[in-house]
Amino acid sequence: MNLPYFIAHRLIRGRREGTSFSRPINVIAIIGIAMGLAVMILAVAILTGFKQQIREKVVGFGSHIQIMNFDSNTSFETAPISDTQKFIPLIKQIPGIAHVEVFATKAGIIRTDEDIQGVVLKGIGSDFDWKYFSTNMVNGSVFTVADTGHPDDRVIISKKIANMLRLKTGDTFAMLFIQDPPRMRKFTISGIYETSLEEFDKMYVYCDIGQIKRLNGWKNDQVSGFEVFIKDFRKLDEMTSAVRDAIGYKIEEEDAKFKVTNIRMKYPQIFDWLNFQDINVIIIILLMLIVAGFNMISGLLILILEKTNMIGVLKSLGAEDNTIRRVFLYQAAYLIGKGLFWGNLIGIGLAYLQLKTSVITLDPSSYYIKTVPVNLELSHILLLNAGTMAAIILMLLVPTQLISRITPVKAIRYD
Secondary structure, eight states: OOHHHHHHHHHHHHHHHSOOTTHHHHHHHHHHHHHHHHHHHHHHHHHHHHHHHHHHHHHHHHOSEEEEETTOOSSSOOOOEESOOTHHHHHHTSTTEEEEEEEEEEEEEEEOSSOEEEEEEEEEOTTOOOHHHHTTEEEEOOOOOOOSSSOOOEEEEEHHHHHHHTOOTTOEEEEEEOSSSOEEEEEEEEEEEOOSOHHHHTTEEEEEHHHHHHHHTOOTTEESEEEEEESOGGGHHHHHHHHHHHHOSOOOTTSOOEEEEEHHHHOHHHHHHHHHHHHHHHHHHHHHHHHHHHHHHHHHHHHHHHTHHHHHHHHHTTOOHHHHHHHHHHHHHHHHHHHHHHHHHHHHHHHHHHHHHOOSBOOHHHHSSSBOOOOOOHHHHHHHHHHHHHHHHHHHTTGGGGGGGOOHHHHHHOO
16 A cells, blocks of 8 residues: 555545645645646747747748759849759658749839839749638639640739739739830739738739749740748758758759758748747746746645644654655645646636637737737647646655654644
């Protein structure tokens, strides 16, 4: 029989059935643990949800990995490469690659009767995955690119550009391109999207890639490059290296030279800002653990002082300090378990409520999203529970040292 567990179980049952001086202290400790864990769950769920949504928005505009001509500069006027590269089938076979598509970009100026606005025209082919933009359309619809050789004049623009230029679905507008000789094209608005990423929304207009090929005088098989999407963002650096390996490092004089960049390299300021948010969550978790730990320490000290007489009796009967210490640690584990139960119930409940109702909103101009995002992952919840339990138990080893200082004679006489 596990004697410390048996004694702890009797003490817990007696405390539930009767009255005890330590009972309100224990309730406060349980509340402290529950609220601390709930705050930690919400903080981690909101931070990971926020990072995930911002990543998805940025990737939606630029993919995870881009392959372009090495001679292309940092502007949106790119040097062309052929879309029939031998390494594309090899890249598609790499485990973890989700999709590969062609693209082309060209800077231009939208001109209406009253306004002008500089934008980037991004050409997409029949292999373009519309999933991201389909979920962000606020008016109209996306268009389908057909490989017929006759470019479609339909485009999708952002709500930001539409508001600035007073345009709506079905309107036509002219776009000027500064080149030699200057050219102009007319486009028809097929749909209007909104992602709340203002930096990107006010920049990109999506069109048939054939329009850019004609404007640049490219051949039918020439594009700006390839966009590669992966299944797991956490493997971005690994997949970038795998794509580089598939392309190869041998460069012949007559061959095109390629450069491979990923979304983190392209927009380091955004991802550095997202990584900086981790510090806030770490601080919150540490503060909550300290608060919960001190609540439990005070509760355990009260338990020990309340049972000083019992400790003296057990010692007089030959019980060792470690045996008695385990009695109180079992009681503490029970209280921590109750706190964790209610903490999970409150934290997960509030997170799930926000996930389903989006009751708490945000200013998109400041946070890039309209509602507080939530990402509930079982692994995060399990780690928070295990970490909280372990951290508090370790903190409780200090006050249990008081047991070794209690002598049987004084304890039995203690009243």
